[in-house]
Amino acid sequence: MPTDVQAIIQALVKAQLVNDTYDRGEKLQPVVALSRGYGCGGGEIARELAKRLQVGFFDKEVLNEIVAQSGGDKYLLEKLDENVKNRWEAWILSFLSGDNVLTENYQRLLVNVLLGILDTGGVIMGRGAHIILAKHEIFRVRIIGSPEKSAKRVAASENLSLEEARKKVDEKNHERSKFVWDYWKHRLSDPTEFDLVINTDRFNDMSQVAGLIIDAMHYAGIKTVKQAEK
Numbered sequence: 435m436p437t438d439v440q441a442i443i444q445a446l447v448k449a450q451l452v453n454d455t456y457d458r459g460e461k462l463q464p465v466v467a468l469s470r471g472y473g474c475g476g477g478e479i480a481r482e483l484a485k486r487l488q489v490g491f492f493d494k495e496v497l498n499e500i501v502a503q504s505g506g507d508k509y510l511l512e513k514l515d516e517n518v519k520n521r522w523e524a525w526i527l528s529f530l531s532g533d534n535v536l537t538e539n540y541q542r543l544l545v546n547v548l549l550g551i552l553d554t555g556g557v558i559m560g561r562g563a564h565i566i567l568a569k570h571e572i573f574r575v576r577i578i579g580s581p582e583k584s585a586k587r588v589a590a591s592e593n594l595s596l597e598e599a600r601k602k603v604d605e606k607n608h609e610r611s612k613f614v615w616d617y618w619k620h621r622l623s624d625p626t627e628f629d630l631v632i633n634t635d636r637f638n639d640m641s642q643v644a645g646l647i648i649d650a651m652h653y654a655g656i657k658t659v660k661q662a663e664k
Contacts, residue, residue, distance in 0.1 A: 463555025467563035470577035472606035473584030475640040482644040489555035562618045576628040583635045
């Protein structure tokens with residue numbers, strides 16, 4: 435089923451209208467920022483995680499479309515800007531320094547959208563969300579795998595030769611690392627920027643990895659719907 439981006443934007447605006455503070459407090463909608471290497475099963479893990487947590491799933495395509503549509507809709511853009519104003523100002527003060535200034539409209543809109551997801555909950559794939567939202571109560575996960583194992587997965591799923599798969603894994607991982615460095619001047623290879631790093635080389639069932647992440651979230655004191663129902 436296609437994602438209704440306008441419905442997502444309206445939900446973000448509605449959630450922000452209800453909550454006039456950027457402190458999530460005791461809310462139960464968890465936010466997971468999931469970064470992954472190509473061919474490590476990150477997409478499957480993220481979708482299963484969102485399903486179990488009963489929150490939205492936001493990949494690169496969805497986020498880019500939200501940014502594009504909110505940027506082109508004056509009313510929605512004004513609402514997003516208005517309702518994340520306190521968060522935005524706090525984010526600028528805590529994150530930016532020196533000559534690292536947001537000069538591109540995409541960056542500003544992306545930050546606004548990600549700050550809005552704090553109120554709706556969600557599993558966010560990539561886009562530097564683990565950096566942008568690091569000072570909020572989110573759970574940051576990095577999914578990794580060896581180049582060889584990742585290439586074998588890609589070759590099998592995309593009907594490529596192993597050599598073609600290796601090349602694609604290298605290119606995609608470079609592209610993702612470059613995005614994070616170009617926009618936010620952080621390294622994806624820094625494990626200290628994540629709460630949990632999982633190597634999926636020995637996992638065949640990615641739903642098990644989603645369960646592992648939820649267990650880790652509970653141990654970290656992050657409440658989920660399942661916990662709240664107990």
